[in-house]
Amino acid sequence: MRDHNNLDADADAAPSKAERRRTKIIQVLMGGSSTQIRDLAEMLDVSLMTVHRDLSVLEREGLVRRLRGSVSAEKSLLFESSYNYRGRKNVEDKRRLARAALAHLEPGNAVLIDDSTTTYHLSDYLHEVAPLTVVTNAAPILERLRHTPEIDLVSTGGRYHPGYHGYFGANCEKAIRSYHVDVAILSTTTIQGLSLYTPDEIVVRAKQTMMQVARRRILLADATKFQFSALNYVAEITDFDLVILTGEIPADALALFRASNVNVEIV
Known part of the structure; x- marks a missing residue:
């Protein structure tokens, strides 16, 4: 994901496949329940490795948490999306x-x-x-x-x-x-x-x-x-x-x- 200091550049560029995929993951997790990572891979029609790479990016940004094969949105995201995520919307x-x-x-x-x-x-x-x-x-x-x-x-x-x-x-x-x-x-x-x-x-x-x-x-x-x-x-x-x-x-x-x-x- 792009740095949140460059929101103007993000707005001008079309989102990449990875960015669209990560946005979809966030939308799913905003429902508030834990989701199996394998289910995310099936829903997105990508490999488990690809989903884990996406989740690693989202985890570094403080948006998600992985635990024993499942993933959930961080509590702060459920109440107020991080600046980085909100800036794309x-x-x-x-x-x-x-x-x-x-x-x-x-x-x-x-x-x-x-x-x-x-x-x-x-x-x-x-x-x-x-x-x-x-x-x-x-x-x-x-x-x-x-x-x-x-x-x-x-x-x-x-x-x-x-x-x-x-x-x-x-x-x-x-x-x-x-x-x-x-x-x-x-x-x-x-x-x-x-x-x-x-x-x-x-x-x-x-x-x-x-x-x-x-x-x-x-x-x-x-x-x-x-x-x-x-x-x-x-x-x-x-x-x-x-x-x-x-x-x-x-x-x-x-x-x-x-x-x-x-x-x-x-x-």
Whole structure:
């Protein structure tokens, strides 16, 4: 699998047979039960050796665990896919959302961006509205923008979390609170009713702090955000000044948003 620091390159290249096979393995294991490795080989119509090679790659990435002829998804994957895996999903939708968000920025803005793989794609386009100040806890955004002209890049610092490929914790939150920005752009793990949830409370605290210091708040979400649940409450969707959505959004969700006077843009 490709390195998660190069998501832009991954998005432009067609996935290899091995990548498609490993994605299929992850999809099977996301059901939450242990699966026999021999059954995976039959399902994929490949040799046991090939499946074991794929599983070795996935194991190194912290996505799966093998035990006596069977394999299961790591617990963390069942609740929140690793950054590497999430970064491969719905890339075109994420780019569409990022492009739409760009229209709501102006040169000279101070912009706070969270660690999500959705908001990562803003880094493809921010140069178009530079000069900007960009504050982020996302390692891939810091790496991508560090040589971009007219981007004043600010890291929140904090404790690095490999699963989210970003910085979190008390020092991160303290740094965020020291700023007042024009716009905060965030995504979410899930949307249930009018509420946003995420599996990890360290992510909750970072997102909530970002929302507190922003004059305007924009949420980016594709249709998959309505398909799952998560444990920790983040915020109400009505706390955002603008919600940008893409994909086949459930009709009942859209009706609820409009009834609640949520400012929704569908792209």
